[in-house]
Amino acid sequence: MAERERCNWLASLSDGRTFVEKELIDAGKSAYSTVKEIVDKGEATLTGFRLQRAGITHTAPSASPRAKFPSEVPFTIDHRRRAAQSERGEEWYANYIARANGLKIMLWVCEATGDTWMQIVEDKK
Amino acid sequence: MATWAWAWYNGATWTDFGSNAVDKIGFYGWLTDVATSFGRKIYVASYNDTMHLRKIADGTDDCITPHMTGVKYVAAGTCNINHAGVVALAANVPTNNQCIRITFADAGMGNTENSYFYSHGAATTDAPVGVTTVALEKGNLAWTAVAGSGTKLTLSNPTGASAVWYVAMSITPTAVGAKDANATWRIETDYY
Numbered sequence: 001m002a003e004r005e006r007c008n009w010l011a012s013l014s015d016g017r018t019f020v021e022k023e024l025i026d027a028g029k030s031a032y033s034t035v036k037e038i039v040d041k042g043e044a045t046l047t048g049f050r051l052q053r054a055g056i057t058h059t060a061p062s063a064s065p066r067a068k069f070p071s072e073v074p075f076t077i078d079h080r081r082r083a084a085q086s087e088r089g090e091e092w093y094a095n096y097i098a099r100a101n102g103l104k105i106m107l108w109v110c111e112a113t114g115d116t117w118m119q120i121v122e123d124k125k
Numbered sequence: 126m127a128t129w130a131w132a133w134y135n136g137a138t139w140t141d142f143g144s145n146a147v148d149k150i151g152f153y154g155w156l157t158d159v160a161t162s163f164g165r166k167i168y169v170a171s172y173n174d175t176m177h178l179r180k181i182a183d184g185t186d187d188c189i190t191p192h193m194t195g196v197k198y199v200a201a202g203t204c205n206i207n208h209a210g211v212v213a214l215a216a217n218v219p220t221n222n223q224c225i226r227i228t229f230a231d232a233g234m235g236n237t238e239n240s241y242f243y244s245h246g247a248a249t250t251d252a253p254v255g256v257t258t259v260a261l262e263k264g265n266l267a268w269t270a271v272a273g274s275g276t277k278l279t280l281s282n283p284t285g286a287s288a289v290w291y292v293a294m295s296i297t298p299t300a301v302g303a304k305d306a307n308a309t310w311r312i313e314t315d316y317y
Binding site: 006021024025030031032033078079080081082083084085086087088090091092 | 129233235312
């Protein structure tokens, strides 16, 4: 099994600030909540949310107007990690979720191999 | 650093299963007591009575006495714990200590969602071959069939810096013969 290299996310805000997940965690802060709170309070808007693994930054493809991210359509972002374990090993994935136009667009990154894929589903919230 | 840990309660302490290269979870029938039931066959269409750690190297029982607790599927809403008699599943039947404990923690986590428990065969999408598997989370009032990625047990979604699930599983062969590597148990969660 390939060795896992954990993904980090990078969030860019409209006021020029950039947050890196690992730096927030190392500082003892709840990473995603810190950024979400800034956005929810209206202090700034998100202009970018990307996943980075092994020096490679992953962004969603922009072939589809709806999937374009960051994009000109209004969107909100969300973020999850997925972990699984069995006797055959562990699986680690990270994703971000962009919600726009009634769709939930997820970019997944396998933290063991770096493979990425898109998942677009109806956003039932 | 994210960590998973599977453990069983041996009557005094929680004991990690340890390396998968050393032990497997073994499911067995019943002889005269839990200890002597190691290696005892399970009849077709009957579920296991006991569970043990089976050492891969020499096939011996690697449990620390007292042994792991076997929670046997009897019917959808009942079980038999270590062959003590049929009882209805309830909020505390089986208890935490009679289940397998699975814990997960990672830096910065506070919530979990989409938590599931699976049993699968060669691939995570495949149902086990030659066996039927069921599982429950402590507090469930009915067993749930688990088979491949499509038929799964929905777990609770704990909050906090770490997540803990207590799970029991039971298994029955669908045909005569050893079933040494037919089923693999798997847990999955999303967290943030």
